[in-house]
Amino acid sequence: MSFRYALKPFITxxxxxxxxxxFYDDKVVLIRDKFPKSAIHLLLxxxxxxxxxxPAKLTKEQIDPLNEYINLAKEIASNxxxxxxxxxxxxxxxxxxxxxxxxxxxxxxxxxxxxxxxSPSLKTxxxxxxxxxxxxxxxxxxxxxxxxxRRGRNYSESLLKRNMQLHGxxxxxxxxxxxxxxQSEFEAKWIRIIN
Amino acid sequence: MSFRYALKPFITxxxxxxxxxxFYDDKVVLIRDKFPKSAIHLLLxxxxxxxxxxPAKLTKEQIDPLNEYINLAKEIASNxxxxxxxxxxxxxxxxxxxxxxxxxxxxxxxxxxxxxxxSPSLKTxxxxxxxxxxxxxxxxxxxxxxxxxRRGRNYSESLLKRNMQLHGxxxxxxxxxxxxxxQSEFEAKWIRIIN
DNA sequence: TATTCCGATAGTGAC
DNA sequence: GTCACTATCGGAATGAG
Numbered sequence: 275m276s277f278r279y280a281l282k283p284f285i286t287x288x289x290x291x292x293x294x295x296x297f298y299d300d301k302v303v304l305i306r307d308k309f310p311k312s313a314i315h316l317l318l319x320x321x322x323x324x325x326x327x328x329p330a331k332l333t334k335e336q337i338d339p340l341n342e343y344i345n346l347a348k349e350i351a352s353n354x355x356x357x358x359x360x361x362x363x364x365x366x367x368x369x370x371x372x373x374x375x376x377x378x379x380x381x382x383x384x385x386x387x388x389x390x391x392x393s394p395s396l397k398t399x400x401x402x403x404x405x406x407x408x409x410x411x412x413x414x415x416x417x418x419x420x421x422x423x424r425r426g427r428n429y430s431e432s433l434l435k436r437n438m439q440l441h442g443x444x445x446x447x448x449x450x451x452x453x454x455x456x457q458s459e460f461e462a463k464w465i466r467i468i469n
Numbered sequence: 470m471s472f473r474y475a476l477k478p479f480i481t482x483x484x485x486x487x488x489x490x491x492f493y494d495d496k497v498v499l500i501r502d503k504f505p506k507s508a509i510h511l512l513l514x515x516x517x518x519x520x521x522x523x524p525a526k527l528t529k530e531q532i533d534p535l536n537e538y539i540n541l542a543k544e545i546a547s548n549x550x551x552x553x554x555x556x557x558x559x560x561x562x563x564x565x566x567x568x569x570x571x572x573x574x575x576x577x578x579x580x581x582x583x584x585x586x587x588s589p590s591l592k593t594x595x596x597x598x599x600x601x602x603x604x605x606x607x608x609x610x611x612x613x614x615x616x617x618x619r620r621g622r623n624y625s626e627s628l629l630k631r632n633m634q635l636h637g638x639x640x641x642x643x644x645x646x647x648x649x650x651x652q653s654e655f656e657a658k659w660i661r662i663i664n
Numbered sequence: 665t666a667t668t669c670c671g672a673t674a675g676t677g678a679c
Numbered sequence: 680g681t682c683a684c685t686a687t688c689g690g691a692a693t694g695a696g
Contacts, residue, residue, distance in 0.1 A: 378680035476666095
C-alpha cells in the first residue's frame with residue numbers, strides 16, 4: 275500500500291492503535307499526528323464516505339455534522355497541551371482546526387493544532403507554509419468559493435514554495451531564522467511542567 | 470592581503486617555497502597547484518609586468534616569449550606524472566596548457582594540467598567547467614578575437630554554471646556521476662607505480 | 665571564478 | 680501533497696603580527 279494511505283489503519287481499526295488514538299466512535303477517530311508540527315498536533319479522521327472527499331470540495335452539509343467533534347477534539351488537544359505546558363501570564367492556548375488544500379495522505383484528515391508551530395518535526399518551508407499560508411483551509415472557510423484558486427493543485431502547491439511570512443515579516447526561505455523566532459516566542463509564553 | 474593574491478608569495482620569493490616550486494628563473498615560477506584538479510596540475514607564473522594582465526586580454530607579443538617555458542612546464546608535468554603512473558597500453562599522457570577566462574586569483578597563471586580530471590580536489594560543477602568548457606582558454610587560442618564573449622565576466626561566469634558535458638554526453642549537474650566516469654576512464658588507462 | 669562552512673533547494677524512493 | 684536520504688546549489692567570509 276502506498277504511503278498515501280498511512281492513515282487508513284487508524285480509521286478501519288482504531289482499537290489496534292490505542293497508543294495513538296485519543297478518541298473514537300463510529301463517526302470519527304482522533305489520533306496524534308506522527309510528525310507533530312506544534313506542541314500539540316492531532317488529526318480528526320472521519321470514518322464514513324467522507325474519508326474520500328477532497329478538502330477543497332467539502333460542502334457545508336458534509337462539514338456541519340463534524341462540528342461537535344471538532345470542538346471535542348479542540349478540547350482534548352487543549353487538555354493534552356496543559357499536561358505539559360503552563361502559561362506564564364494566564365493566557366489560553368489557541369487551537370486551530372484546518373485542512374490542507376492539497377494533502378499527501380488520501381484519507382480526509384482535519385488538523386487540530388496549537389498555533390505555536392514550535393516542534394522538531396517542523397523542518398522545512400513547506401511544513402511552515404502548509405499551516406501559515408492559505409494552503410491551510412480553516413474550518414470556517416468551508417465551503418470554498420467556486421472560484422477559490424485553492425481548488426487547483428498547481429496553485430496550492432505554489433503556496434508551499436512561497437516566501438515564509440510571520441507577523442507580517444517576510445523571511446524568504448530562511449527556516450532556521452523562522453524556527454528561532456517561533457522558539458523564542460514559545461518560550462516567552464510557556465513553561466514546561468516538570469513531571 | 471586578500472585571497473586573490475595567494476600566488477604572489479611564490480612570484481616574489483620562489484626560494485622560500487622550494488617544496489612547491491619545480492622551476493624558476495627571472496621570468497617565471499612553476500609551482501604545484503595547491504588543489505590539483507587532475508593527476509598532475511601545475512601553475513606557470515610569469516614574474517614581470519605580465520602578472521597583472523587579464524587572460525582574455527593577452528596579446529600574441531605577450532604570450533610568445535612564454536612558449537618555451539610552457540613547453541618546459543609540460544615536460545616537467547609529464548615527468549612528474551610518470552613518477553606515479555604507468556600506462557596500460559603505451560599511450561602518452563596528454564598535458565594541457567590553458568588559462569581561466571575569469572580567474573579568481575589575480576596574478577596571471579597558466580594551468581599545466583593532465584587531461585584526466587581525476588582528483589579528489591575536483592569537487593564541483595564549477596571545477597569541472599573551468600577546465601571542460603570554453604571557460605578554459607587554450608594557449609593556442611591567444612589572442613582572443615575582439616568579439617570573443619569570454620572577454621566579458623558575466624558570460625565567462627555563466628559557462629561555469631552550465632550543464633557538464635563529457636564526450637558529447639550531457640550530465641546536467643551530476644558531478645558524482647561525472648566523477649565516477651572520470652575515475653573509471655582513468656583506471657582503465659593508468660596503473661599506479663608502487664614505491 | 666581560490667576554499668570552506670553553512671544552509672536552502674531539489675530529486676529519489678518508499679510498497 | 681508524506682518522510683528520510685543524498686546531493687546539488689547558493690551565499691558569505693576569508694586577513695589583519
